[in-house]
Amino acid sequence: MTGVNKRERSAALPHGVQGAADSNFACTLRGFSRLFPGRRYGGGALSIYLHGEPVVDVWTGYSDRRGTQYWSADTGAMVFSVTKGMASTVIHRLADRGLIDYDTPVAEYWPEFGVKGKAAITVRELMQHRAGLSHLNGCTKAQLLDHQVMEERVAAAPVNKLLFGHQAYHALTYGWLMSGLGRAVTGKGMRDLIREELAEPLDTDGLHLGRPPANAPTRAAQILAPQGALANPVFNFVAPRVAALGVSGMFGSMYFPGMKSVVQGDTPFLDAEIPAANGVATARSLAKMYGAIANGGRIEGKQFLSEERVAALTGRASYWPDRNIFVPLSFNLGYHSLPVPPGVMPGFGHAGLAGSVGWADPSTGLAFGFVHNRLLTRMVLDQATFAGLGVLIRRDAARARRRGYQTVPDLGAPFYSVSREVAG
Structure with a gap:
């Protein structure tokens, strides 16, 4: 069923929530709206696709720190590590065209990479976070904000022998490894x-790496983060020394x-261009990307990824803790699953710092994107928010499949060929 009229859309939405949603997702919408109870809590957006069709596209709250600008249909959030899922999908698109093979050594494509013990490292090992290249190795802020310098640094870096061959989350270096390969x-x-x-192939403006240009429809929300500038001399003295240790884990x-x-x-x-962390995305665009993945690679009558490629993206569950973040995430070809607790969130995707997420479950055809602009606020459970939302979404999606559902219209800006001559 298609064609939700305005009256039906409005009736399904809690107070303060804008957009459109199928009525089967009322529980999800209530849970979503309660995450943003006032101006201090910023804003966010949620979009859900079922069998390649949009069934929820909503947003609420505020996009600035002072709570004066409402979140809109084209507000994007910096989604931190959700960006890794975007970068990984780019690599899969290139693999679909025969430009990349996962089991080929990276150095065959990127000769500068094949030094200091890295000549045999494959694309698959990079995407599984098993290359032993997670540490920043003492880079400065200026270096980190220069993507070409960072691509050169990761290409020239030595392998961490304590981490190589084991899953050890590449929190920032993953992005430059993917961009260097691309x-x-x-x-x-x-x-x-x-x-x-x-x-462009998804016909959405809502996917950018870094700040969208001034002429782009998408606008990046401000991050709600502590703004104090008081320095801690003890931390500033100790931190770089700890980070330099080979066993410094996530901190390094x-x-x-x-x-x-x-x-x-x-x-x-x-x-900057930090393809592991500074993507700006709308929930709608993430849900559409993962909606294609959850639907055999197909969206809006177009084959975004081949069926064979999509079938290879589901990996085996692993309960071994990651050697940097000490929890099991089961990385496979750039996306992670949540094997613990079992059954809570089937499928795979990528979550980010503070709890933004893009997710696909090909077994049920369900996909969703959730973004917001809170970071290290009083809501200390933000990081786990997406898992709670995921439970509500799965229940409502099961109801929608039983009862039938209505799709929602495309409420965001289509792909726009932006110019970066003037920064936004």
Whole structure:
């Protein structure tokens, strides 16, 4: 069934929630709306696809720190590690065209990579976070904000022998590994590849790497994060020394001097290309991308990924803890699953810091995207929010399949060929 009229859409939405939704998802909508009870809690958006069709596209709250600007249909959030799922999907699109093979050594595509024990590392090992290249190895803030410098650094880096061959989450380096690989086979950087390989074929403006340009319909929400600039001299003395240790785990993969400042103010982090962390996405665009994956690679009558490619994206569950973050995530070809607790969130995708997520469950045809702009606020459980929403979404989706459901119209801006001559 299709064609939800305006009256039916409005009746299904809680107070303050905008957009459109099938009535079967009333429980999900109530849960979503309660995440944003006032101006201090920012805003966010949720979109759900079922069998390649949009059934929920809603948003609520505020996109700025002062709570004066409402979240809109084209507000995007910086989605942190959800960006890794976007970058991985670019690589899968290139693999579909025969440009990349997962079991080929990376150095065959990117010769500069094949040094210091890395000559035999395959694309698959990179995408499974098993390459032993997670540490930043003392990079400065200026280096980290220069994507070409970082691609050169990860290509020249030595393997961490304690981590190689084991899943050890590459919190930031994963993105430059993917962009270096993508550049080696196409001559283009990941910012352009995300637009050309994802946003354009999906006909959505809502996928950007870094800050959307001034002429783009998508606008990045401000991050609700502590804005204090008080320095901690003890931390500043100890932190780089701890990060330099080979056993520093997650800290060594994320710490760089000035890491707090890049997400304050007007968010300098957004003016770089960090394909593991600074994507700006709308919930709708993430749900559409994962909606194609959950639907055999097909969306709106177009084959976004081949059926064979999509079938290979579901990996085996692993209960071994990741060696950097110490929880099992079961990475396979760039996406992760949640094997613990069993059955809570079937499928795979990628979550990000603070709880934004893009997710697909090919076994049921369900996909969703959830984004928001809170970071390290009083809502300390933000990181787990997506799992709770996932439970509600699955229940409502099961009801929709039993009863039948209505699709919702496309409420966001279509693909727009942006110019980066003027920064946004």
